[in-house]
Amino acid sequence: MRTPTAARRTVSLLGTLLAALLWTWTAGAGTASAHAALTATDPANGSVVASAPRQVRLTFSEGVLLGADSVRVLDPRGERVDQGAPEHVGGRSETAAVALRAGIADGTYTVAWQAVSADSHPVAGAFTFSVGAPSETTVAAASAAGGIDPAVDAFYGIGRFAAYGGFVLLVGGAVFAGVCRSSRAVQRVAVGGWVALFVSTTVLLLLRGAYAGGKGLGSVADLSLLGDALSTKPGAALLSRLLLLSAAAVFLAVLFGTHSREDGGAAPERGRGTAWGLGAGGAVVAAGLAATWAMAEHASAGIQPWLAVPVDVAHLLAAAVWLGGLAALLAALWSGDTVRRAAVQRFSRMAFASVGVLAATGLYQTWRQAGFSWSSLTGTEYGRWLLLKTALVAVLLAAAFLSRRWTGRLADVAAPRAAAKKSAGVPAGRAGAGDPVRAAQLARQRAALAKAEGRRRRDADAHRSGLRRSVLAEAAVAVAVLAVTTLLTGTQPGRAEAEQKRSGAPAAPAAGPAEVSIAYDTGGTNGRGTARVTVDPARTGANTVDVTLLDASGRPVDVPELTLSMTATEKRIGPLRADLKRQSAGHWQATDFRLPMADSWQLSLTVRTSDIDQVTEIENVKIN
Known part of the structure; x- marks a missing residue:
């Protein structure tokens, strides 16, 4: 058993570690x-x-991490004309520049970029510029952007x-x-929450290099990518999470080993x-x-990071106490364990306080990430x-309101395990004394009786069934x-999206394909469909067009x-x-259908449908 002094030392050590992590991750935000x-x-x-530039520069709304292929410049034939690795301009992390080869020819060039933003999410996009005059052929920006x-x-x-689920179950279950x-x-x-959080964090760390670099699953075993991931802030955060989970394992062992509260009552005075x-x-x-x-x-990037980080921590903890506590309460009710009214009421008060914290921190996060305008929300x-x-x-x-009403109707009942022992007719302390096999058999019988009694009481109590x-x-x-x-957490916040629209800079290419459904009627027999x-x-460059005709049935x-045919009318x-x-019955296809612009x-x-029955229908299609 840990002494109070040892516990205080542990708290002090963990507090120092947390403070160091805070300073490291928030410095320079x-x-x-x-x-x-x-x-x-x-x-x-x-x-x-008029003439070829010496380099291509990009400016972002926040700092980005650059790799060897973060900025690529392709000529009209798809050949790379950039040289050297991209670098930050003047040491400013929100910029990127890559040099171009000397003497590049006239024509339209495509710049494809890919980086990792300060909030750990990969971002990518592409844009074009022309030297001298636009060329007839260009590289499709979408395919170049990767x-x-x-x-x-x-x-x-x-x-x-x-x-997220593992964190909620771990923290909420421990608090409950x-x-x-x-x-x-x-x-x-x-x-179970600890196991889920440990396994998922390990998987995320292994996938981090491929996720940030746009690589496939086959690159997960690439140790160089793993090393690159560990050198970044997101990788360091995942590694720190694994280290903290080792401390969490010790905490769970002590909590469930010597300080478990079986009846929801107060802790013994000597162990307080x-x-x-x-x-x-x-x-x-x-x-x-x-x-x-x-x-x-x-929270680590954006306006007021010094306030957003602790607010986000409070938000996550409040969510874990509420939602993880719900899971723990449900598990206890479902298993047939005796859950006294006082314990449920204690959790109800914790949940109510957590909701208050969630409301306050959620309002701040909404203002910070999206603002309160209707347009930013919709x-x-x-x-x-x-x-x-x-x-x-x-x-x-x-x-939750319904649960509180059921909680008010609860009445404490006798513990099912005690009733099970009584029905077994064997004193628990002397059962099978001197015969280990008999003792184990009686223990299994008592456990089965206790479980059956718990389920019977669980199903017979209407109020507890309603609460469950x-x-x-x-x-x-x-x-x-x-x-x-x-x-x-994986979506670009509204403020960033609005800022990008105001700047007029090209966003990451939108996802295709484009699909339209067109009703036609040629006026003749079987002419409707x-x-x-x-x-x-649905992007500039080569496209595949598929047309499927269906009759009225x-x-x-x-x-x-x-x-x-397609026409850019403006x-x-x-x-x-x-x-x-024609590919098959009712199916036609055209490959390498090239559209020159967005x-x-x-x-x-x-x-x-016949020699005289014909109709032309028109629809609009957005090409990116």
């Missing part, structure tokens, strides 16, 4: 909006310069969600065990000092774990995810809240003639006709 946005380029996007490998992105997103009630079910919640020390040490470890997110993601992806999260939290609060159902509903909504939170047209990837149908370009070839193109589709 900028004041731009989180998620690096490209705000200016030299040469400017789409410009025509980006995150889809498989790596998917696994990294799953890892982030698992890490220390303050409300400890049992084997609650212990499984906290330990050690219990306070253990609680303080646990708080330091939990805050340190929360800081590994706050100091490496959105006109940006971040704002729309934020509104969805707010709606889910409102549903969660409604379910309402808590289950809360937990289900909580999972959705965590999922939306994971998406939010629907055409489904897909332009992939939804079955593929062939026609004597089908033509498709630029007076076109019509450009696609060379459609614009809203007019798609014209002509369908002829």
Whole structure:
């Protein structure tokens, strides 16, 4: 058993470690909006310069980390004309510049860039400029820009969600065990959270190099990428999280080994000092774990990082106490353990306080990341995810209100284990004395009887069944809240998106393909149907056009003639006709259909079903 002095020493050591991590991660934080946005380029996007520049410069809204291929300049044939590694201009981390080869020819050049923003998220994009005059052919900016490998992105997103969930279960389960009630079910919640957080953090660390560098899953075993990841702030945060989890393992061993609260009552007087020390040490470890997110993601970059980091830590801790405590309470209720009314009420008060902290910190984070204007909330992806999260939290609060009503109706009942022993008819202390096999058999019988008795009482108590159902509903909504939170942390904040739009700099290429559904009616027999047209990837350069014709009943149908063309009406370009070839019944395709510029193109589709029955339908398609 730890003495109070040893506990205080542990708290002091952990506090010193946390302070050092705070200073390291927040030193030199900028004041731009989180998620690096490209705000200016030299040469400017789409410009025509008289002579070839010596270098290409990019300016971002916040500091970025550069790699050897962070900025690539491609000529009209797709050959690289940059030389040397990109560098920061004048030591300013929010800039990037790469030199060009001497004597490059006239034509249109594509600049593809990829970097890691100060909030740990990879960003990428592309733009073009021309020397002398635009050339007839260019490299498609979207394909040049590259980006995150889809498989790596998917696994990294799953890892982030698992890490948030593990943190919530670990912290919430430990707090519930220390303050409300400890049992084997609650212990499984906290330990399961520790395992989930440890495994997910390890996976994230292994994937970090490939995630930031746009590499595939095959590069996960590349030790050089792992070394590069560890040298960055996000990698250091993940490594620090693993170190703090070792302290968390010791904390859990002590908590569930000697200081578990089986009935939700007060700690014994003789152990009160050690219990306070253990609680303080646990708080330091939990805050340190929360800081590994706050100091490496959105809170660490943007306006007021000195305030945003501790606010984000408080937000994460409050969410963990509330949502993780819900999971612990649900586990205890579902297992049939005796959960006294006093313990549930104690958790209810903690949850209410956590909601207050979440509301205050959430309002600040909303103002900081998106502002309070309606356009910033509805006109940006971040704002729309934020509104969805707010709606889910409102549903969660409604379910919590029902849980509080059920809590008020609870009445304490006899412990099921005591009743089970009585029904077994064997004194617990002398059962099977002298015969280990018999003793083990009787122990299993008592455990089975206790479990059956607990389930019987659980199902017979209407109030506890109602509480269990309402808590289950809360937990289900909580999972959705965590999922939306994971998406939010990977989405460019509204302020950064608005800043990029004001600057006029090109954003990362939008995702294709473009799809339109066109209803047609040639007026003749069997002349009605629907055409489904897909332009992939709906970007400048080569595209693949797929057309599927369906009759009125939804079955593929062939026609004597089908033509498709596209026209940029404002630029007076076109019509450009696609060379459609029949692939199968009702399916036509045109490959290498080249569109020279980004614009809203007019798609014209002509369908002829007989010698005299024909119709032309028009739709608009956005080409990026």
